[in-house]
Amino acid sequence: MKIGCVEISGVGRLVAFENDMAVDLNAAYAGLLRARGEPYPERRADTELPSDLLALIERAALPLAEAALDHAREAGLASLPYVTPVSEVRFRAPLRPPKLICVGGNYEDYRKLIGLPPSPVPLMFLKSPAAVIGHQETIRIPNGYGIFYHEWEFSCVMARPCRGIRPDQVNEHVFGYTIVNDITGRSLEATERELQPLGKNMDTFAPMGPWIVTPDAMPANLYGLRTIRRRNGKVECESNTSNMRRSFEEIVAYVANFMTLEAGDVVTTATPPSGPFYPGDVIEAEIEGVGILTNPVEGIDVDTQYARDIQLKDVV
Numbered sequence: 001m002k003i004g005c006v007e008i009s010g011v012g013r014l015v016a017f018e019n020d021m022a023v024d025l026n027a028a029y030a031g032l033l034r035a036r037g038e039p040y041p042e043r044r045a046d047t048e049l050p051s052d053l054l055a056l057i058e059r060a061a062l063p064l065a066e067a068a069l070d071h072a073r074e075a076g077l078a079s080l081p082y083v084t085p086v087s088e089v090r091f092r093a094p095l096r097p098p099k100l101i102c103v104g105g106n107y108e109d110y111r112k113l114i115g116l117p118p119s120p121v122p123l124m125f126l127k128s129p130a131a132v133i134g135h136q137e138t139i140r141i142p143n144g145y146g147i148f149y150h151e152w153e154f155s156c157v158m159a160r161p162c163r164g165i166r167p168d169q170v171n172e173h174v175f176g177y178t179i180v181n182d183i184t185g186r187s188l189e190a191t192e193r194e195l196q197p198l199g200k201n202m203d204t205f206a207p208m209g210p211w212i213v214t215p216d217a218m219p220a221n222l223y224g225l226r227t228i229r230r231r232n233g234k235v236e237c238e239s240n241t242s243n244m245r246r247s248f249e250e251i252v253a254y255v256a257n258f259m260t261l262e263a264g265d266v267v268t269t270a271t272p273p274s275g276p277f278y279p280g281d282v283i284e285a286e287i288e289g290v291g292i293l294t295n296p297v298e299g300i301d302v303d304t305q306y307a308r309d310i311q312l313k314d315v316v
Contacts, residue, residue: 001066002291003176004211005053005134006089014051015089016069017211018077022089026051027082029068031075053095053212054264057159057175062214093134094178094212095157097266100127102153102182102200103251106270107243113273122246122254123270127182128201135210139183139297140203141279144304146187146312148199148278151271152229152285152293154222154241155180156248157212158267163260167249173261174248176212177222179293180268181285183207186276187312195310207285207295208266219289223247227272230284239272241287 002017008024015022029049033039049064050056056065077083104123105111111118133139141148159175183206185199219225222241229237246254252267261267277283279299286292 001062001069001214001217002211003053003065003214004094004209005092007092008084008089012051012092013089014053014056014065016065017086018069018073020086021077022084022086023069023072023077023080024082024084025049025065025068028072028080029064031080031082032068032071035071054097057095057157058263060160062175091135091137091210093132093137093208095264096129096132097157097264098129098262099265100129100132100180100206100268101255101261101265102127102180102268103246103270106245106251107239107272108245109239109243110271110273111245118245122251124255125196125200127206129206131183131201131203131206133204133207133295135207135293135295137207137295138204139207139283139295140300141183141297142202142302143279143299144302144307145185146191146307147276149184149186149274150229150277150283150285151182151184151274152227152287153180153182153268153271154225154227154287154290155208155266155268156252158252158261158263158265160263161260162256165253165256167247167253170249170252171215173252174215175263176214177218177290178208178212178266179210179285179287179290180266181207181283181293181295182268182271184274188310191310191313207293209293210291213290222289225288227288228284228286229272229275230286231275231277231281233282236275237273241269243272244269
């Protein structure tokens with residue numbers, strides 16, 4: 001299942017994406033209960049289908065969503081009033097994760113390109129959930145603060161809390177997979193490493209989506225997927241998840257050795273070779289089996305006194 005959040009006529013909806021259509025899962029679930037002769041909504045937490053994806057993950061309610069989608073399929077999607085063409089919806093981020101845990105230096109093609117030595121452990125940092133936006137929403141970069149890169153990252157969403165798990169236990173704790181575009185102030189982090197948190201955590205600096213794909217709907221081999229980065233429709237880089245040094249299993253187990261991962265937490269696997277983008281651009285991150293995450297970019301005016309104080313480096 002491809003599951004996510006959109007607005008339809010200004011109202012937020014939890015939807016499944018099917019054949020270029022968005023299926024309102026709560027409405028589909030109501031239809032399923034009516035067909036069974038049962039009242040809706042049930043107010044017991046074990047039977048109600050939440051309208052929020054994070055709540056759905058926390059309550060392990062995916063089976064209800066799957067049953068609702070199956071009912072809509074059987075009823076005939078094109079004939080249902082709660083099915084909307086994807087072209088007519090407004091995308092929102094699939095969820096606001098409790099934690100957004102990013103990894104760096106994991107793609108061999110990028111590591112060799114920039115001359116980084118291999119790390120004996122995953123290189124981990126946190127990115128603010130407040131920076132998360134959705135597919136087709138606008139990235140806003142501050143004018144006068146140098147160059148910004150888009151770092152396109154294959155990511156997983158955790159299904160339940162875990163701590164101290166082994167790599168072979170990780171997959172049973174994964175709800176699904178998505179794309180995170182780790183927007184980065186490249187000039188900031190190149191000038192002073194301590195400025196990296198600022199360059200990673202500005203508003204809109206974590207586009208996510210366009211949806212979350214559950215494991216059963218992903219290709220069997222996650223480590224042979226084509227990845228593409230585009231700017232204004234032009235391919236600027238192609239890579240493959242086979243270039244990752246460490247798998248989701250290794251990365252998640254490493255992180256869970258030190259901190260509890262909660263339901264809805266997002267863990268990335270770092271970026272293939274990244275590159276700059278500018279106001280007026282439209283950037284795309286594509287991962288086979290997941291989809292294409294697209295975001296327009298605009299520059300915003302902010303106080304540039306801080307940039308003058310920092311004396312930003314020029315970065316190519």
